[in-house]
């Protein structure tokens with residue numbers, strides 16, 4: 001049994017005592033600098049968090065074993081509102097949160113009080129997360145730890161913002177932002193429940209009129225105003241008549257509340273139900289037509305204005321809603337206050353011509369998909385199809401006045417502009433889908449006045465960001481395009497708020513820099529923070545000049561020294577340490593941070609640092625599912641990291657998080673998976689411990705031993721190639737499963753010789769064990785240290801060299817020969833299974849020399865790309881001996897062509913180089929193995945040997961690499 005807890009503690013202690021992961025500049029060694037997004041300490045970590053950090057640690061450990069001086073630091077993101085929001089919920093006695101803290105994370109109830117201040121909570125969880133990281137065995141240089149509200153850090157952020165402002169990337173203005181009315185703060189991805197970025201869309205609100213009453217219908221397709229058959233409201237929702245900036249508007253009550261945030265002056269005059277609006281008639285400002293107001297249940301009063309125009313020819317929802325209404329009886333219509341004469345004659349009005357569709361594309365698609373009701377989920381798909389086709393291929397029809405003949409894409413913008421210019425429309429902003437602040441309040445759109453922005457929309461800056469991206473490693477590669485897109489669409493981003501923890505804007509101290517803006521270049525800060533902590537200068541003296549010197553090499557050390565009191569040689573040391581570790585080689589994070597943090601990091605680096613110090617690599621990974629499902633409180637499937645370590649052991653947990661999926665995919669975790677990983681590792685432990693007892697001796701290695709050593713090189717090569725791109729699943733499979741499979745075969749093959757040849761066999765087992773322990777070390781470091789020590793390895797396995805492929809040990813010929821034995825074994829097993837014979841005696845017959853001639857000719861033709869039956873036979877008949885066998889050659893040639901076409905190219909080449917194989921010797925060497933496997937006599941002879949015993953005439957079936965078999 002493996003005592004996981006004891007092994008983990010032992011090695012964590014030893015690493016710490018040896019200061020193993022504390023990295024100082026070493027001019028003799030190349031460096032590799034890895035960082036991973038620092039956590040918000042506003043709750044404990046669960047195994048989902050473990051994946052990103054474990055992957056970064058695996059990466060760090062791999063590079064360390066490749067001889068790099070690796071730096072992996074860690075810090076704590078206190079900035080902004082995530083911590084404050086959590087404290088608020090706790091203080092309000094939020095039952096859900098208290099239950100999560102006490103029941104899932106087992107925080108003692110009596111300690112909850114200390115979490116009721118932001119600093120109290122941040123400290124508590126910092127300690128908790130840090131313990132978790134240590135117990136996971138992360139190879140972090142803890143001397144560089146800091147929080148984002150430390151005075152030194154604030155001075156660093158001041159410098160960053162002064163630089164951005166100097167370079168013209170800071171702007172001030174009014175923009176729509178996601179906003180929490182309860183917290184009174186702009187809301188970004190990190191402030192929302194479920195970490196959803198609040199995406200804002202601009203709608204055109206077209207003003208339909210009834211006298212001086214305005215019905216603003218919100219739409220993303222203003223060009224369809226020409227096809228409006230009627231207006232929809234939700235009959236059950238609450239509506240108001242309100243003065244909005246001097247006009248009288250009829251909108252949903254929720255809309256009236258939200259218009260205030262968009263900067264409108266709103267005064268509610270009257271409240272009513274949607275049903276009271278039915279039957280009224282309004283005038284279409286584009287056509288002058290009068291259309292009725294009708295009921296539709298799909299209208300969401302919480303979205304935009306709650307008043308919608310109906311374009312049944314081009315909008316599937318409208319088409320089906322109108323059809324439903326027209327299907328009702330006159331009595332039913334009258335009961336809703338509708339005149340049947342208003343409803344019955346309504347017809348879709350086609351205004352867009354699309355190739356492949358008739359006059360009413362929406363009607364066609366609805367009929368084709370068999371959609372009958374307004375809540376059919378297929379409506380979404382139908383809408384997508386119609387909107388997409390019309391946008392790409394549609395032309396405005398003749399009934400659209402001056403827009404006739406214009407492409408939909410262009411008409412959309414033109415109609416919008418014209419309506420707004422005529423005073424018949426206005427722009428309102430709305431979220432694409434509802435998002436909730438962490439406090440539980442629904443996020444709204446607010447026009448934010450005099451807000452400070454980082455202008456990621458600057459075209460010159462975008463160009464620099466692209467240039468950085470072009471030279472950067474993006475792993476997995478598939479994500480590169482996503483970065484390209486984000487750089488292109490990023491716009492000005494609000495960078496400061498009125499509340500929250502963090503650093504104040506240096507030129508406007510009533511603003512606090514928000515969390516996604518103070519976390520973009522802190523990788524530079526890690527390189528010098530340990531010196532600041534040691535030297536303790538007055539934070540106030542660390543002004544722009546100090547950081548300019550350290551990070552840009554500008555100004556004079558003497559002047560900075562005078563100001564800060566830091567000795568010149570210490571300043572030089574900091575500058576050197578920064579230049580040693582920078583640029584950053586690898587930034588790790590979850591893939592959800594591509595649209596913001598990771599791309600902001602690129603932008604900010606290109607704005608501030610010289611080109612040779614821009615980041616060189618980004619590594620992202622998917623999330624963790626729990627038995628196929630998202631982890632969530634309601635599913636009660638969250639496993640706290642600390643608990644998982646206790647339950648499974650750190651190494652089995654690390655291996656489970658890495659082995660199930662490549663970083664590009666979501667990883668599926670389960671308790672049974674972790675248990676099976678633990679068992680696999682325990683079997684490895686037993687085997688390596690046994691191998692550790694004997695050094696072995698390479699002086700009498702036989703083919704089968706060399707075969708195993710050859711396979712070992714293959715797996716080293718495969719694992720190394722996979723690790724270069726952090727395809728960890730592939731690497732683990734090569735190191736553990738593929739290797740174990742070959743090892744099992746080897747042990748079976750040499751079982752009968754174990755006593756006789758123990759020295760050679762032990763030598764092989766030892767080499768395999770050493771390589772496996774080294775290559776698994778990044779994944780399961782504690783166990784591997786323990787095994788490395790038992791194997792008598794030098795120092796820590798954590799810093800041992802990663803195995804190198806020994807080309808001289810790669811023996812494709814031996815691998816091919818071994819395949820003959822494997823094929824025999826499988827064929828015999830197959831025959832026994834099919835016939836049910838109890839074998840007494842197995843006869844193996846190897847192919848005769850003329851067959852080898854044919855076979856080698858086939859290989860020759862195949863490697864020249866000219867193999868077919870005809871040319872092979874022609875080629876054979878050039879040979880006198882084969883011509884003599886004209887009766888047998890053609891049929892045999894056909895069989896061989898079939899075989900060879902199935903053989904992979906590299907193996908064709910190998911077999912061609914090997915020429916004729918003496919299969920008799922190969923099989924005779926394996927005879928004791930086959931005897932032991934089948935517990936019977938085994939004899940081997942060539943198919944044309946005169947002494948052959950072949951009562952059933954099987955021998956003639958022998959082919960090269962495929963001996964024939966007869967079983968008695």
Ligand SMILES: [Zn+2]
Nearest residue numbers: 180183437439
């Ligand atoms: Zn809020």
